Amino acid sequence: MKTKLTLTVEKDLIEQAKTIAHAQDTSVSSLVESFLSGLILKRKESFSQRWQGSFKQAPQPGRIGPASSLHR
Numbered sequence: 001m002k003t004k005l006t007l008t009v010e011k012d013l014i015e016q017a018k019t020i021a022h023a024q025d026t027s028v029s030s031l032v033e034s035f036l037s038g039l040i041l042k043r044k045e046s047f048s049q050r051w052q053g054s055f056k057q058a059p060q061p062g063r064i065g066p067a068s069s070l071h072r
Helices: 011-023 028-044 047-051 067-071
Strands: none
Touching: 011 028
16 A cells, blocks of 8 residues: 655755656656665665675785685
């Protein structure tokens, strides 16, 4: 069931949202609903799912490449 929600937002932001909504052939309400759904979905993901692929091993001083290349 859908219900109305009143928001107070900067006028410039509303105008930009309307422009985006028009370009995507949708409404500002649909954009807000999509955004909120994404936030809720993100909160339901596990810690590892949220951060997967975000970190890379830092290079270690004195190492030229992967350890496996040192033992050939």
